[in-house]
Amino acid sequence: MEDVFVVEGVKKSYGDSTVVDGVGFRIRKGEIYGLLGPNGAGKTTTISIVMGILQADSGKVEISGMPHGPREMRTKALLGFVPQQNALYEDLTARENLRFFARLYGLSGSVARERIEEVLTAVGLADRADDLVSSYSGGMARRTAIAAGLLNRPQGLVLDEPTAGVDPQSRNAILEHVRALADSGVAVLYSTHYMEEAERICDRVGILDDGRIRAEGTRRELVDTLGERDRVVLELDGAAADAARALEELPGVHTAVATENGVELDCDRGAELAPRIVRALADRGLELRSLTIHEPDLEAVFLHITGKALRG
Numbered sequence: 096m097e098d099v100f101v102v103e104g105v106k107k108s109y110g111d112s113t114v115v116d117g118v119g120f121r122i123r124k125g126e127i128y129g130l131l132g133p134n135g136a137g138k139t140t141t142i143s144i145v146m147g148i149l150q151a152d153s154g155k156v157e158i159s160g161m162p163h164g165p166r167e168m169r170t171k172a173l174l175g176f177v178p179q180q181n182a183l184y185e186d187l188t189a190r191e192n193l194r195f196f197a198r199l200y201g202l203s204g205s206v207a208r209e210r211i212e213e214v215l216t217a218v219g220l221a222d223r224a225d226d227l228v229s230s231y232s233g234g235m236a237r238r239t240a241i242a243a244g245l246l247n248r249p250q251g252l253v254l255d256e257p258t259a260g261v262d263p264q265s266r267n268a269i270l271e272h273v274r275a276l277a278d279s280g281v282a283v284l285y286s287t288h289y290m291e292e293a294e295r296i297c298d299r300v301g302i303l304d305d306g307r308i309r310a311e312g313t314r315r316e317l318v319d320t321l322g323e324r325d326r327v328v329l330e331l332d333g334a335a336a337d338a339a340r341a342l343e344e345l346p347g348v349h350t351a352v353a354t355e356n357g358v359e360l361d362c363d364r365g366a367e368l369a370p371r372i373v374r375a376l377a378d379r380g381l382e383l384r385s386l387t388i389h390e391p392d393l394e395a396v397f398l399h400i401t402g403k404a405l406r407g
């Protein structure tokens with residue numbers, strides 16, 4: 096698979112303070128890479144270097160195989176950026192804002208019009224495009240900013256905390272749009288301090304703390320480093336003791352304990368085990384009312400690795 100972003104050993108200091116300390120990662124076409132870390136971890140500084148807004152003290156950034164930095168216009172043209180603060184004119188409509196950004200990208204005439212329609216549709220704003228941005232919710236304004244970042248059909252899209260200060264419904268819409276963009280082949284760098292978001296949409300996550308990537312991998316890989324097992328909670332219509340005995344025989348189940356309403360399992364991969372649990376119960380004529388899988392989450396991983404809580 097083709098790497099769009101290659102970042103290696105990037106460092107940045109301000110005076111005596113090293114805020115980015117040897118950060119590196121790769122992001123493939125179609126992949127969402129989450130940079131997860133608390134406020135002040137160095138996410139925005141890393142992103143500014145990746146965007147070529149800020150010069151790193153050392154290390155390298157490549158975009159689609161080409162060297163990249165503040166003076167590299169060719170690679171900059173391959174990137175789209177959604178900064179932490181929306182840079183929009185409130186007293187213009189979304190379409191007028193996008194026309195302004197299109198001009199900055201050197202787009203005009205029918206090409207600009209076509210691109211503007213394309214990005215408005217991509218973020219689900221086509222029917223409100225002629226309303227003033229000042230009349231928009233926080234989420235709609237954010238989607239307008241995302242649309243602006245897509246005007247040049249980027250190969251790599253960089254989003255700095257895109258859902259900060261956005262209502263839950265808009266947050267969902269934004270996450271879905273970002274996923275759809277990745278599915279269409281865009282490589283996405285996504286910074287967030289929300290663990291739930293990183294778990295939900297990122298294919299891989301880098302845990303950033305004090306300017307360093309302390310761990311990296313899929314959610315499952317990161318969670319597996321903890322050595323903690325999954326917990327599966329079953330609600331049954333009676334016969335809990337029989338069910339517990341039967342389920343304890345399944346490979347991957349460590350303990351099965353009968354509870355007031357059913358059985359609680361301590362097991363390896365709950366999601367992989369679920370169909371076998373259902374079958375084992377059905378074979379014995381036992382009625383299953385619900386099955387819930389509890390996996391250790393990234394919050395636990397973060398705490399384990401850094402000794403700090405992500406949510407501060």
Ligand SMILES: Nc1ncnc2c1ncn2[C@@H]1O[C@H](COP(=O)(O)OP(=O)(O)OP(=O)(O)O)[C@@H](O)[C@H]1O
Nearest residue numbers: 109114132133134135136137138139140141256288
């Ligand atoms: N221009 C600067 N001069 C001095 N220190 C800076 C500068 N820019 C950032 N820092 C410091 O670098 C550290 C990392 O900041 P950065 O904004 O990259 O973190 P962040 O993870 O994006 O946090 P946030 O979510 O709050 O933006 C912080 O301690 C910040 O105070």
